[in-house]
Amino acid sequence: MISNAQIHFNDSGTPVADNFDDVYFSNDDGLAESNYVFFEQNNLPERFESHPRRHFVIAETGFGTGLNFLNSWRRFQQRTPTSNLERLYFISFEKYPIKLEDLRQALKAWPSLSDLSEQLCEKYPLALQGCHRLEFENGKVILDLWFGDVQTSMPQIAYKKCGLVDAWYLDGFAPSKNPDMWQQSLFDSMAHLSQSHATFATFTAAGFVRRGLQQAGFECKKVKGYGRKREMVVGQLANATAHQTTPAYFQQNKGSLKNIAIIGGGIATSCLMYNFAKRGVKTTLFCEDSMLAQGASHNRQGAVYPNLQGEFGIPSEFYAHSFLYALRFYQTLANQNYQFAHQWCGVLLQSVTDAKKQQHHKIAASSLYPHQLIKPVSATQAQEIANIDTPYGGLFIEQGGWVSPPELTQAVYDAANDLVAPNSTHFNTCIEKLERKQDGWYLKSKDAEFGAFSEVFVCAGEHSDRFEQTKDIGIHGVRGQVSHIEAGDISQRLSTVICHKGYFTPSQSGEHCMGATFDKHSKSRDVTEQDNITNREQLSQFYKDTEFDKSLGQVKSAKAAVRCCFNDHTPMIGQVQDKADIIQAYQNIGKGKFYDFAEQEYPHEGLHIVTGFGARGLCTAPMVTEHLVASLFDEPLPYSERVHEALHPSRLYIRNLIRNKI
Template identity: 45%
Template sequence: MAIETAQIHFNQQGTPVAEAFDDVYFSNADGLAETHYVFLHNNQLPARWQQTESGHFVIAETGFGTGLNFLASFAAFVDFRRQQPQSPLTRLFFISTEKFPLSREDLTRALAHWPQLSDYSKQLILAYPYLSGGCHRLRFDVPGGEVMLDLWLGDLHDLLPQWHRPEQGLVDAWFLDGFAPSKNPDMWTDALFTQMASLARPDCTFATFTAAGFVKRGLQQAGFKVEKRKGFGHKRDMLAGHLATPPKAATQAPWFKRRASPAKTIAIVGGGLAAATLSYALCRRGYQVNLYSQGIADGASGNRQGGFYPQLHVDDNLASRLLALAFDFARREYQPVLATKTVPHDFCGVLQIAFTPALQEKQQKLAAKGHWPADLITPLDAQQATELANIAIPYPALHMAGGGWINPQALTQALLAACGNALNVQKGKQLQELHYDVDAKRWQLTWQDGGEDIHPVVVMATGAESVNLPLFDVLPLRPVRGQVEHIPSQAAYGELKTVLCHKGYMTPAFEGRHALGSTYVKMDMSCEHRESEAEQNLNTHRQAMRDCDWTQSLKTDGQGRASIRLGLPDHLPLMGAMPDIARQKQDYAELYLGKKDISYPQACDLPGLYLFVGLGSRGLCSAPLLAETLASQLTGEPLPLDNSILAALSPNRFVVRDCQRKPVTDNQ
């Protein structure tokens, strides 16, 4: 979704003013004091943090603006954790919406107004995302815990219905902010107040600077108990209150409902990037993880160089939105382990080459539609592409400056190492049988070496090995063999400075060799290196880049690697609970009728069993955000993806789609 940045100017007091609304972002008198009084004090924060027994607390805000409310909450939570290090509350979630986000430059200038918050504003500015639509999760470390900012970009009336609501509700405290109702009436609507109540947890509070009568009445109508309280500064009144018992929320599609798990010990089967990113996400949350694998990064995650970039399309479709968000999150998530200097990588940029007139037209359309921010993807002419690549590129291209390449094997190992003592890795484990003990409510894992382990919660991150397990027979898995060449560097292309993508890809040299790939052979499980596919890889590059003299120098000396990627028919991963296929076919058999008056049960899943497979060739980009989402689901925390994306990733989506189609009878 195209996002328009805010147009602002700074008044004589140095306060940012939104030109579209002719209103200030914070009080001219003392914006920070106003935030502390209106939003923190009147939501009884941090007093409520001291009383809670929960592991996380959720603040939701309408109107991120300069992020001042977030930074004040961030600082207050840091003080709370320092003063209460034994508190069970270790994670603060701050969920905010913004239709017109500030540019990074304007944000930096606006926050310079508050030097007392500089330690926090610097972190926000450094992590500030690409401004594309959807949820951007930014993670910040605090003493003994974390602060998570979920910045949802877009119109809040479109966004709030897309927030996943747990059974017990989502929000503990609302910051009802935004420009004044007289300046921005489109935001302050009954639909907003109804959504606030729908997303609330029991005893959810709210506070807002305004005392407008229609706001008071709208909140009361939605179920909130509303009080007029003394306003800040020259303002006489403000509103605050709470919702003791939230109304029964409108039912989200019950077949895609996601549930938390009470278990604090998780077993993961698999040793690739999916298993590593999920282990990393869970161990950070204080979970004990037992990882079982034949080896570490010995499958599709074992290549020397993997291209790191999102696959974006002309239209703002679901897959592109997911990958744009995932790429941004992955860059931030990988940074701590990349900083250890144990993972070879180079964020050297990526050029997607338009080597045919049809591709050139497609790239022109992509740029013209403006769905993606210019700092994420930029069109270049042939001369600009040549200058960036440092070798001749006689074609226009799309440039992704934030992309590059990473060694996935070293990355997988580094992520697991970062888990510390919270992770127990057992190698040489090949799963032979998975059986659920109904009485003990445990999964029994039997290994080929004769050993057995028992766990209440198991996540299958088994990659291409999934096709050998009977559990997956009911799902349309599609293994794809891919061979990559590790060609010796030559003078003709040895100075390549960026990753090149066309029908295949080519990386800059690493240890004297370039990665050149890749073949795609469906339903082939062999991992032998084949001369025929080596020649195929070379020819792919020579043909796609036929106007480049240097491609004629491409040679292989037989060094390369083949592995098996796992995909699905819709090219999206499986992430979530393993469905009870037979039960769901029965429960949802009448979905095709489209009757709205039928009350369907929530999806029946196999208890304590989850899937995280099918990442295909985009695992480097997608794995961290999907792992974060699955970890958030298991812990009952806010999910950083909207309901439409969650539905598209759900492992039962194929069953649901079949039930939604009219069944074929013998008479048809």
């Protein structure tokens, strides 16, 4: 579990870390110190004007109060119109994040940064381990805030062979106060993550720091320090190392991104469009329905909450950070006046069976998650939260709630079009065939052909395996029906989403959403009366003796859709893999050899899959699609390396090669 920093403010109003007995910034002028030591000594004023790429990456050891980030953000805003830079990435590591109230107090010292400080405080994340991606200015400024020990966090970052970082702020408490951080392993990780000729600057001139950086491959020199400090060290990486974290079979083959087609129409499709749009890239959408959100995204109310476990494995990391990112994204849309029905009323997970009780107890006992994310509640507390007579305790996710999936899908789509209008959209267009020719990909419907496209993204839910190139992805359908039941006098009081085996929402327009059924390997969208009966009986199974249940009226209507899933219950994003190509390139894996691989041919280069969200698309689609688009632009990735591999289309083939099942 991540612990918050314990701090106090000295007589000068400067925050001091109790555990390290050291100040977060200079008593004299912390902002001037930050600007001189890190921004100027990395030569960033000039580099912001002449950088060859459209994004610049700064990495920092020790986020502290965020002063270095805020100063860099302000200076990025001040770049000239002739600068090639469009996006600033700031990656920062913090083992002991300060509390939000302490952050607000510390940043009051810099009124010139108050507009940026307010935005940072508004999005400042919970003390949860892992990477929190915070976006500002519609994605032009991105803060990847890694909570945890820098020594264990850095190796979790996925990157390519030529590195990632352009400039390092080697900050943190003084080496004498914080020896655990200032280790050779840190300097080596910096070198591994760096672009060729990446620079660094640090306030210290300690000899062992300079020697360690030199051993890692940095050229170092001493320069004048800030204020009363006589010397500091700056330098540059001579050559990027060939080290990388991502195995070859989980690499993302890059396309040209000149002309992009998306096949789909749900929340993941809109999010994909949006993440291209915020990078200034237009897309062409092909939707087989007459309007958006007619598939799995068409329910009236969808619950938004993460699927957490009693250990912080890949699923918990994936869902927790996806959920928090989605909340920030949806709140940003609402703040920008995009309209969609929603209510952040919390989600109450009820311990309705012994198995559920054990599961919930394990999560609560793990102490992995801050209570602001998920906390145990007694039956009495649950009744107070829900405002109805529920006999169960459980877990409460206070930041969760519900949204209208169709309205949200439309809002995200509208936001994407406002960023790069006009995107092109073809409704009532069912793409039946994909064909790759010399000049790109062509999409064929019954009556027309569209193309050429450099990239095609298949984001079509349960129909994502309809094409010859995607037929072996291994997706299967799980049909679900949600019933709309008439609210009663008592059920109208329900003030949170409750989950038993299914879910039940607060009333909207006099009705609750109740469900959903779970029919494996079915792709039927037909509404059945039997499923309405099943949903009603399931609710009564757990609440039959309550006044809440007795007050409910009749089922008025229902909607059925197909959740598309993979056997490992994780979405799939990335370039479509060819089974024969994978087997040919990586056949040594079946012999226990993870080396001497053949060159992969990528017969489907430029064709990507984005599907398998199951019942959690509202929670995961925003960050999953952001991760995919960032990878295509060679930008820092929001998910850790292990989550990146868990999402990749190669994963199922590689697992079967390891198990000798291919």
